[in-house]
Each structure stands twice: as C-alpha cells, then as structure tokens.
Amino acid sequence: MTEIFSIDKYNLQLENKITRLKTIFSEFSLPELQVYSSPISHYRMRAEFRIWHDGENIYHIMYDKETKKRTRIDDFPIATKLINQAMKAILPLLENNQLLRHLLFQIDYFSTLSGQLLITLLYHKKLGDDWIAEANKLKQQLAEQGINADIVGRANNQKIAIDVDYVDEALPVFDKTFIYRQVENSFTQPNAAVNIKMLEWAIEVTKGLSGDLLEFYCGNGNFSIALAQNFRKVLATEIAKASVYSAQYNIAVNEINNLIIARLSAAEFTSAIKKEREFNRLQGINLDDYQCQTVLVDPPRAGIDSDTINILKSYNTIIYISCNPLSLRDNLQQLIETHNIKHFAMFDQFPYTDHVESGVVLHKK
Numbered sequence: 001m002t003e004i005f006s007i008d009k010y011n012l013q014l015e016n017k018i019t020r021l022k023t024i025f026s027e028f029s030l031p032e033l034q035v036y037s038s039p040i041s042h043y044r045m046r047a048e049f050r051i052w053h054d055g056e057n058i059y060h061i062m063y064d065k066e067t068k069k070r071t072r073i074d075d076f077p078i079a080t081k082l083i084n085q086a087m088k089a090i091l092p093l094l095e096n097n098q099l100l101r102h103l104l105f106q107i108d109y110f111s112t113l114s115g116q117l118l119i120t121l122l123y124h125k126k127l128g129d130d131w132i133a134e135a136n137k138l139k140q141q142l143a144e145q146g147i148n149a150d151i152v153g154r155a156n157n158q159k160i161a162i163d164v165d166y167v168d169e170a171l172p173v174f175d176k177t178f179i180y181r182q183v184e185n186s187f188t189q190p191n192a193a194v195n196i197k198m199l200e201w202a203i204e205v206t207k208g209l210s211g212d213l214l215e216f217y218c219g220n221g222n223f224s225i226a227l228a229q230n231f232r233k234v235l236a237t238e239i240a241k242a243s244v245y246s247a248q249y250n251i252a253v254n255e256i257n258n259l260i261i262a263r264l265s266a267a268e269f270t271s272a273i274k275k276e277r278e279f280n281r282l283q284g285i286n287l288d289d290y291q292c293q294t295v296l297v298d299p300p301r302a303g304i305d306s307d308t309i310n311i312l313k314s315y316n317t318i319i320y321i322s323c324n325p326l327s328l329r330d331n332l333q334q335l336i337e338t339h340n341i342k343h344f345a346m347f348d349q350f351p352y353t354d355h356v357e358s359g360v361v362l363h364k365k
C-alpha cells in the first residue's frame with residue numbers, strides 16, 4: 001500500500017490544529033496545553049464506503065460532502081491495515097456473487113487492536129435465507145485468506161448477524177488491559193491509539209481525588225471502566241440501549257465491582273439528581289449512597305444543555321471531554337463562573353480533518 005503520509009505532513013496539520021484550538025479558547029485563562037498525537041497512518045478503527053457498480057466490477061467510493069464528487073478508494077491508509085486487507089479481499093468475492101452484490105450500496109468496516117473485524121453490508125433489498133447462506137460462504141472465503149470477520153447484513157428494518165454484531169477490543173492502559181465490547185452502529189472512539197492516551201490522561205488527572213465519580217454520556221463505559229480504580233464508587237449513565245448493554249458486559253468481563261451503569265439521558269439523570277422525578281431505570285440505585293465530588297462528561301458535538309451545566313457546577317472537579325471545541329467554549333463560558341481550568345489537553349483523534357478532541361479539568365473556585 002502506498003504510504004501517502006509523512007511525519008512532516010502530520011506535524012504540520014497538528015500545529016495548525018493547536019493554533020486553531022488556542023485561538024478558540026483565547027478568552028480563557030488556560031494552563032499549558034498538553035498535546036497527544038496520533039499515529040500518522042492506519043489509526044482509524046472504522047471506515048464506511050459507498051459501493052459503485054460498474055458493469056462486472058464494483059469499487060469502494062466516497063463522496064465529497066460539498067462538491068458531491070465521487071472518488072474511487074482502493075487504499076485507505078488512515079484505516080487499520082486489517083481494514084485495508086479486507087477491502088482488497090472482499091471486492092473480487094462480491095463481484096463473483098450475484099446475490100451478495102445485487103443492490104449492495106455500502107460497506108462498513110469495524111476493526112480492533114485485538115485483531116477482530118466486523119463487516120456490515122448494506123442493501124436496498126430484503127435479505128432472505130439465500131442471502132444468509134451466501135454471507136456464510138463469504139465469511140468462509142475471507143477466513144481462507146486469513147481474514148476472520150463477522151458479517152452483518154442490513155436492509156430496511158432488517159439486521160442479520162453472521163455470527164455476531166460486535167467486536168471485542170482489548171486496550172492496554174498503563175499496566176492493565178481492558179476489554180471493551182463494541183457493538184456495530186454504536187458510538188466508539190474512532191482512533192484506538194489516541195483513545196488509550198485519553199484514558200491514561202483521565203487516570204492521571206483523577207489520581208488522588210476523593211469521593212465518588214458520576215459520568216454522563218458514558219457510551220460503552222470507555223472512561224468509567226478505566227477510571228473506576230481511582231474512585232470508591234462510580235455511577236454512569238448513557239442514553240443508547242446497545243451501548244448500555246455493552247457497558248454492562250464490559251463491567252462484568254473486566255471484573256469492575258464499584259461501577260453501575262444506568263440507561264438515562266443527561267436530562268433525565270439531571271432531574272433524578274435534583275429529585276424532580278423517579279425513574280424505574282434507577283431501581284436498586286440509591287443516589288444518596290453516592291458522595292460524588294467528581295463528574296465526567298463526554299457529550300455529543302452539540303455540547304451540554306444548561307440544566308445539566310448547572311448540575312455540573314455543584315461538583316468539585318469536572319472532567320470535560322469534547323469533540324467540538326466550539327460547544328466546549330460555550331459551555332466553559334458558564335462553567336468558569338464557578339470553576340478554574342486546571343488542565344487543558346488536545347487529543348488528535350481525527351488527523352487531517354478539522355475535528356479536534358479536547359479534554360479540560362476544572363476545579364471549584
């Protein structure tokens with residue numbers, strides 16, 4: 001595969017990002033920015049492509065969001081080597097299989113550092129038993145080439161897994177290795193190497209904090225599983241059912257016995273903390289048993305609603321992980337009324353794009 005990335009190219013984009021981030025946050029009094037870089041290639045654990053049918057041949061393609069121009073993708077050096085290997089192996093197999101290729105419009109690849117791979121084939125047609133038989137054959141043919149992948153077929157209101165719809169990641173974080181079940185089509189951090197750096201940063205900045213930890217937007221337990229070692233007890237919440245199920249699996253498989261995850265939206269959790277409402281989904285959890293002095297939030301791009309921001313203000317330490325510096329800036333404008341910024345970090349989750357992941361630790365004034 002052609003390596004189109006150089007360390008100079010990588011460093012230049014990183015410098016540009018640092019400058020942009022510092023400009024966005026120039027109104028705040030900030031500690032020195034800690035920068036966590038990414039591998040310069042093969043860092044992305046997932047990749048999604050549209051499929052172009054050209055007579056006998058089919059190709060992976062991508063559309064430019066603005067110009068709608070189509071680009072054929074034969075190599076995808078930002079994705080893992082395993083994804084690149086699978087991309088190459090699967091096309092001839094699909095080209096020779098009328099049933100599997102008919103009305104196939106997208107392929108998603110989802111890989112792990114632990115070497116697992118899930119391939120999702122998306123269709124504009126109903127999938128029947130004949131599709132299942134051919135997909136099983138495809139799985140076998142990939143295995144014969146040394147690519148062990150599970151396959152998911154998706155169509156309108158249909159999802160068929162051969163054999164499972166998840167991968168189990170194993171992340172080395174300092175001296176421990178945590179297992180994370182990651183379900184197809186659910187949120188997971190896209191850059192595993194940088195995710196490890198984020199988890200280690202979070203462990204470092206929470207060392208020595210007293211009391212319990214509360215987490216909003218916990219996904220599959222990415223942060224709470226790794227941080228449980230630094231707290232007496234952890235209570236985490238997340239809105240997406242599939243992520244909550246994987247989080248519960250992850251708690252069990254990693255033998256974490258001081259962490260509970262409940263399925264609640266941030267707004268619901270906020271009203272439960274304020275004792276405005278009771279939730280069946282919190283049955284068996286007494287919020288008064290928790291002495292939470294630290295809260296961790298890792299919200300979606302839109303940032304955090306003002307009710308939740310007001311709740312955050314009551315905690316001694318706030319750890320805010322953000323994938324959108326603009327919504328982070330807006331939320332920080334409110335949080336600095338009660339807190340000082342103690343740590344400020346940039347994690348290059350998304351090299352060569354405008355996206356910036358950052359982490360901020362705030363302490364109560």
Ligand SMILES: C[S@@+](CC[C@H](N)C(=O)[O-])C[C@H]1O[C@@H](n2cnc3c(N)ncnc32)[C@H](O)[C@@H]1O
Binds near residue numbers: 300323
């Ligand atoms: C940026 S992800 C972070 C997930 C997790 N911290 C991680 O590192 O993988 C944001 C998470 O917030 C969840 N989410 C989105 N809107 C939410 C809401 N209103 N309340 C609670 N969780 C929400 C999403 O399902 C997603 O898992």
